[in-house]
Amino acid sequence: MENAAAKLREEAKKLLAAKKVDVIIGYEKGTLPLQSVPSFIEKPEDADKLVWDPFCSQNLAKFAHDLIHQHKASQVRMKPEERKKKVVGIVARGCTTRSMVIHLQEKQYGRDEVVILGVPCTGYVSKKKAAGAAGGEITGAEVKRKDLVLQTAAGEKTVPLSSVLSDSCMTCRFNNPVIVDVSLGEPAPPMNPEGEYEKVNAFEKLPEEERWAYFTKEMAKCMKCFACRNTCPSCYCKVCFAEQNQPAWIGVSVDPSDTQMFQLMRIFHMAGRCVDCGSCIEVCPMGVDLRTFLKKLDKDGFELFNTRPGGDMASPPPLSAYSYEDKEEFIYNP
């Protein structure tokens, strides 16, 4: 991990000095414990700020998309021959590269507009889990080998790193980058992909009323702050359905069905596009369990159409393709 961080700074410096990229999107140390925040490095001398540690939680593909699109929008009134291309370097783990594969497949930017600094990933710390493990306000955190040392007002507490990793990371199948330009470090050891759908399988077996009760209970927490949408790399529409108002998909009343509808629609937009990076869960201020529902779409996409979102460039997203032989058991025949 230390090696990867050192190599990352060195490579970032080289790329910026050689003007191969205009900006490097990476992580820098945050002001709060357990948090490495997104950082935008434009000068080679600033590259020393870059870090790579288990506190880098956000999926940076969102920023690559937004930066490139902002840049393109700023050039629409220029003559085509005067337009300049903006190349974005991005520090990417497995899920970030999968999001970028989705962007590339959906033709959001060209492969030549991004330089991917691929880092092998061993998972990031879920702030919610760490807070639960510490049992109080965390004032500092440090990684020591395979342990996480949490400082609280009551004293120090050491927990194994593997116990506070995000749920998505624990069952990650793609912890090494899918597409890469500059590789930083040896491939990481695999996580536990076999357990990927355990929760979904268990939830499927519950009776209908219990499932609905769980869904309504979780969605009652949601306050429609749209943080999940804002952080999601697959949610990049210029006008989101949540803000369309002629006609409005989402009502603005306090009725629980409006919140449920927003979540159902947003989650369904992730059909075949969710890479399970866990960013939405990490940023949710209310701790809504989105993963149980998002993972179902992932499972269906794999079982019905044999695709994993962003798994490789060649296989198209499941809902952009079709086949005569698709399964049809759900079709009603009187």
Add this chain to the structure above:
Amino acid sequence: MAENKPQENWEPKIVGIVCNWCTYAGADLAGISRIQYPPNIRLIRVPCTGRINPFYIMKALQEGADGVLVSGCHPGECHYLSGNLSARRKFNMLKNFLTYVGIEPERITFTWCSASEGDRFAQVVKGVTERVKSRGPAAKLVKAL
């Protein structure tokens, strides 16, 4: 919604989203052949099932429909060649997903019905009405305000 409370003679309201080229013509044929089918269905004509946004189905349930029927051309017979094939993938995932969160699977029905299948259309509507009736008035996801 007030009129959706369980009553003695409660009749379900069903939204039928049907494609212009097959099922709508099939419904037309059922009509001109004087085939009787339950009047609970309200048809919405769309150019193709591929044009149906899955949100329409969710929104219909929220706005007080007790059931939704989506019907289009049989696979391979789409007027636009592949609209219903793309739709089939979407609806497969949608139906699984809505069932997963706990909405009654009987409320959402997908079927194929061609322009010459007037009797089949009548049968489908009969079947769907029965299925929806068996689950009573919709209570989940319905907007109360």
